[in-house]
Amino acid sequence: MSCKTVAILTSGGDAPGMNAAIRAIVRLSITKGIRTLGVRRGYGGLINKDIFEMSIRTVSEIIERGGTILYTTRSPEFYTPEGTEKAVKNCKDLGINTVIVLGGEGSINGAKKLADNGINCICIPCTIDNDVACSENSIGFDTAVNTAMSMIDKIRDTAQAHDRCSVVEVMGKKCGNIALHVGIAVGATAILIPECRFDFNEDVIDKINFTQKMGKRHFIIIVAEGLKIANKVSDEIFKKTGIETRTTILGYVQRGGSPSAADRVLASKMGCYAVELIDRGIFNQVVAVKDNKIINSDLSVSVEAKRIFDIESYKKSLEISI
Numbered sequence: 001m002s003c004k005t006v007a008i009l010t011s012g013g014d015a016p017g018m019n020a021a022i023r024a025i026v027r028l029s030i031t032k033g034i035r036t037l038g039v040r041r042g043y044g045g046l047i048n049k050d051i052f053e054m055s056i057r058t059v060s061e062i063i064e065r066g067g068t069i070l071y072t073t074r075s076p077e078f079y080t081p082e083g084t085e086k087a088v089k090n091c092k093d094l095g096i097n098t099v100i101v102l103g104g105e106g107s108i109n110g111a112k113k114l115a116d117n118g119i120n121c122i123c124i125p126c127t128i129d130n131d132v133a134c135s136e137n138s139i140g141f142d143t144a145v146n147t148a149m150s151m152i153d154k155i156r157d158t159a160q161a162h163d164r165c166s167v168v169e170v171m172g173k174k175c176g177n178i179a180l181h182v183g184i185a186v187g188a189t190a191i192l193i194p195e196c197r198f199d200f201n202e203d204v205i206d207k208i209n210f211t212q213k214m215g216k217r218h219f220i221i222i223v224a225e226g227l228k229i230a231n232k233v234s235d236e237i238f239k240k241t242g243i244e245t246r247t248t249i250l251g252y253v254q255r256g257g258s259p260s261a262a263d264r265v266l267a268s269k270m271g272c273y274a275v276e277l278i279d280r281g282i283f284n285q286v287v288a289v290k291d292n293k294i295i296n297s298d299l300s301v302s303v304e305a306k307r308i309f310d311i312e313s314y315k316k317s318l319e320i321s322i
């Protein structure tokens with residue numbers, strides 16, 4: 001029997017596929033003789049000792065479920081010195097050797113706090129935003145992009161029927177990855193994202209006028225939520241082109257639902273990889289994707305990493321949206 005005890009927590013915004021990752025971690029850990037605890041409601045659960053023993057069967061029937069069976073919060077208390085201290089003390093009292101953190105950038109910063117205070121951590125990027133700098137992909141992104149795409153396919157039907165322009169705001173915090181991928185997938189006329197400067201008249205109005213002259217009668221404009229301009233964009237399009245324009249803020253629908261096959265596979269692989277690292281005694285890492293392979297990246301390096309944005313895809317996508 002191994003003397004290792006791991007605790008799993010999900011933190012920040014939930015992401016479809018978190019459950020599939022939890023399932024993989026619990027099943028492989030127990031198979032390897034590692035005791036596995038579940039922490040409810042993220043770092044808050046570490047502070048409140050809301051922690052329970054997990055078994056092979058506590059993770060049955062969850063691979064297909066969105067959300068997280070462990071619940072999640074954004075816990076400001078954890079980031080205070082007193083909060084961190086309580087969480088660390090509770091980990092020590094319960095004999096927790098390693099905390100596996102499933103979440104996005106903020107949650108990974110939280111793991112660094114634990115690691116700096118002597119608690120081993122392994123992080124798995126789970127966020128629909130796909131904004132974790134050290135990883136090319138995060139659990140939940142594929143599902144969110146597919147959900148947004150299928151919603152916009154429906155919006156297109158009605159935009160087409162009315163010869164309208166539809167401005168659609170998609171999630172992603174300050175990151176334009178969802179907007180970029182969805183925009184390409186739906187053949188948007190323009191994609192507005194925080195990472196790339198744009199000239200509204202040139203990139204939106206002139207583009208609409210130009211494609212209208214070529215026979216296009218309905219238009220889809222994707223706006224990343226981080227810009228906070230969707231309603232303004234709609235108003236300006238109507239004022240400057242006379243085309244009837246409607247705004248849709250897709251919102252939380254993008255975060256829910258059953259994870260896609262790609263997210264279930266990624267989550268299962270990343271979950272297993274995390275347990276393998278622990279089994280080999282390798283700690284304070286982020287499980288990441290690089291060149292389509294699962295790798296591990298040092299936690300301290302990962303929190304300092306700068307996100308690289310795929311500008312080339314962005315430019316190409318706009319060349320063909322005519």
Ligand code: F6P
Nearest residue numbers: 013104127128129171172173255
């Ligand atoms: O990080 C995921 C995300 O859904 C972002 O796209 C969005 O900006 C944010 O969370 C919303 O946060 P909350 O759930 O706190 O409203």
